[in-house]
Every structure is written in C-alpha cells, then in structure tokens.
Amino acid sequence: MVDHQQLMRVYGALMWSLGKVLQTPEVARVYIGSFWDQPLRFDVNRRLFEDEEQDLFRDMQSLPKNAALRKLNDLIKRARLAKVHAYIISALRKDMPSVFGKDGKKKDLIKNLGQIYDQIQREHQISPGDFPDLKKMQELLVHHDFTKFHPLKPRLLEIVDKMLAEDIAHLMAMIPHEDISATSEPRVKGGAFDGVQDTVSPFGYKRGEGIDAGHGEPEWIVSKERYKYDAMFDTLGPIDGKLTGAAAKSEMVKSKLPNSVLGKVWKLSDVDKDGMLDSDEFALAMHLIEIKVNGHDLPTELPEHLVPPSKHVHRRDLYLKPDGDQGAAKQPPFSILAQETQLPQSRP
Numbered sequence: 115m116v117d118h119q120q121l122m123r124v125y126g127a128l129m130w131s132l133g134k135v136l137q138t139p140e141v142a143r144v145y146i147g148s149f150w151d152q153p154l155r156f157d158v159n160r161r162l163f164e165d166e167e168q169d170l171f172r173d174m175q176s177l178p179k180n181a182a183l184r185k186l187n188d189l190i191k192r193a194r195l196a197k198v199h200a201y202i203i204s205a206l207r208k209d210m211p212s213v214f215g216k217d218g219k220k221k222d223l224i225k226n227l228g229q230i231y232d233q234i235q236r237e238h239q240i241s242p243g244d245f246p247d248l249k250k251m252q253e254l255l256v257h258h259d260f261t262k263f264h265p266l267k268p269r270l271l272e273i274v275d276k277m278l279a280e281d282i283a284h285l286m287a288m289i290p291h292e293d294i295s296a297t298s299e300p301r302v303k304g305g306a307f308d309g310v311q312d313t314v315s316p317f318g319y320k321r322g323e324g325i326d327a328g329h330g331e332p333e334w335i336v337s338k339e340r341y342k343y344d345a346m347f348d349t350l351g352p353i354d355g356k357l358t359g360a361a362a363k364s365e366m367v368k369s370k371l372p373n374s375v376l377g378k379v380w381k382l383s384d385v386d387k388d389g390m391l392d393s394d395e396f397a398l399a400m401h402l403i404e405i406k407v408n409g410h411d412l413p414t415e416l417p418e419h420l421v422p423p424s425k426h427v428h429r430r431d432l433y434l435k436p437d438g439d440q441g442a443a444k445q446p447p448f449s450i451l452a453q454e455t456q457l458p459q460s461r462p
C-alpha cells in the first residue's frame with residue numbers, strides 16, 4: 115500500500131519509464147485513478163483521481179479528431195516526399211548517356227547528388243526538409259541501374275498537386291474544429307462516459323464547490339457571509355443604496371485579481387445592468403471574488419442559484435426587453451474606457 119507521496123513518485127517514474135519504452139512521437143501520459151468501491155484509504159487523492167478521470171475522458175473525446183488529423187498530416191507528408199522522389203529519380207535518369215560511359219556517369223551523379231538536390235530545391239521551391247537523407251540515398255543508389263529509372267510524368271505530378279490543393283482542403287474542412295466540438299455534444303458517448311459527466315447528483319465533478327456551491331439550497335449562499343459584505347458596503351459610501359463603479363472598484367481591486375477577471379465579476383454582479391451595485395449585487399461580487407481567489411473558475415453567465423433573490427423578477431424583465439435597451443447598460447468600471455473616465459485620480 116502506498117501513501118499519497120509514494121503514489122506521486124510511482125506516477126512520475128512510470129511516466130518516465132514508459133516514455134523510454136514506447137516508441138511514439140507523443141509524450142506518454144499516465145492516468146491514475148481508483149477502481150474500487152471501498153472507502154478511499156487516502157482521501158487526499160480524491161480530487162486527483164477526479165481530475166485524472168476528467169482528463170482521460172476529455173482526451174478520449176478528442177481521439178477521433180486527433181487521429182483523423184494525424185492521418186491527414188501523414189498523407190500530406192507522403193505526397194510531398196513522393197513528389198521529391200520523382201524529381202530526384204527523373205533528374206538522374208535524364209543525365210544518363212544512352213550508350214557509352216554509363217558507369218562513370220553514374221558515379222559522377224551519385225557524387226554530385228547534393229548539387230542535384232540544390233537544383234531541384236531551387237527549381238521547384240521545395241523545402242530542404244522534404245529531401246531524403248543525402249548519405250543514405252547515395253548508398254542506396256549504388257545498387258540501381260539508372261537507365262531503368264522512369265522519366266518524369268508531369269501528368270502524375272499534376273494529380274498529386276491537385277490532391278494537395280483541393281482534396282486535402284476538403285478533408286480538412288470535414289474535421290470538426292476545436293471550438294465547435296467544445297460547445298456541442300460530446301462525440302464519444304455511452305458506457306463509462308455516462309458517469310463522468312454527472313450534472314445531476316451532488317457527487318458529479320466539481321459539484322457543490324466554487325460557482326456551484328449553494329446549488330439546490332433554499333437559502334441564497336451569498337447570505338452566509340452577508341454581514342461582512344454589508345459592513346464593507348456601508349463604509350464605501352453608497353448613494354441611495356447603491357455603489358458607483360469607482361467606489362466598488364476601490365474595494366474589489368484589493369483582491370489583487372487582474373482587471374480582466376474583476377471586469378467579469380462586475381458584469382456577473384451588476385444583475386440589473388444599471389452601472390451601480392446595490393448591497394445584494396455587491397455581496398454577490400465579493401462572493402464571486404472569493405470563489406476566484408480560492409482557485410475556482412468563474413462562469414460566463416450567472417447561474418440561477420446565485421442570482422440575488424431581489425433580482426429574480428428583474429432579471430426576467432431584462433430578458434424580455436428588446437436588444438436596444440440592454441445596449442444602454444453602463445460601461446463596467448474595469449473596461450479600458452471606464453479606466454480613463456471613471457477612475458478616481460490619486461491626489462498628490
């Protein structure tokens with residue numbers, strides 16, 4: 115039985131050793147997990163196992179795409195190599211005399227193969243990396259009769275060029291793109307995958323923590339720390355029960371989170387989009403900052419269970435309004451524009 119630290123050591127060693135055994139261009143990846151239904155002996159591993167499981171299943175999801183992409187890249191590479199090979203062989207054949215001095219000429223050609231490479235490279239704009247190894251090629255050519263080589267068939271090269279230009283582009287377009295597959299349904303479904311994306315039970319991955327904390331609870335989770343946030347709110351000098359962007363910002367930047375994140379927090383918290391934060395919205399902002407500071411991710415949209423109870427009706431109204439009205443929402447204080455106009459200047 116190994117403890118957490120030993121497990122890490124075994125994990126690292128396994129990854130390193132496999133890298134030496136497996137002859138693949140990819141770096142070997144080891145996934146670790148627990149495959150029994152007994153209590154975990156080392157509960158510290160729980161998160162690690164969950165993360166690993168997610169990684170494994172995500173990688174499996176991308177397998178069909180990556181495999182197709184790799185095949186396509188291999189095909190392109192082979193086509194290019196075949197083209198270069200045709201150029202080299204036909205160049206050797208072209209320079210051979212038809213009757214006398216064949217052996218001498220062949221020796222010359224093999225000796226000067228480097229120059230032939232250069233010439234083909236210049237003439238057909240081929241990258242040097244596409245040429246076969248010079249020394250190996252010279253060794254192999256010794257055993258061949260150059261007069262039996264075929265002359266260049268331009269028609270065949272045209273077909274290859276057309277394939278590279280048109281067919282490959284078509285095939286490339288058929289491979290699903292990263293951004294699309296990320297939002298659409300997973301490509302690999304069923305079996306073990308059903309358990310991994312558990313969004314129903316409270317034991318699903320990252321359920322009940324970070325942004326999901328408070329989900330399904332009758333009380334608004336932000337209320338729990340509310341007394342702290344309300345005290346802060348009052349010291350920031352609310353006007354008619356609301357904080358201006360500048361006032362809220364002065365407190366929010368104390369989190370030391372970058373403006374890009376605080377801007378996101380602002381957008382999520384200013385639920386009624388009036389460019390100010392009331393005490394509910396401010397408490398929500400501080401709650402979101404707490405979530406982020408604790409290492410969790412923020413969503414792009416505020417989940418229903420985090421919407422302040424006072425805003426449930428308002429939010430629905432907002433969605434009913436035509437687009438133009440929403441566009442009138444004030445600039446968040448973390449946008450570049452706001453920094454120039456609303457930032458309180460420090461006085462000397």
Ligand SMILES: [Ca+2]
Nearest residue numbers: 384388390391
């Ligand atoms: Ca507001």
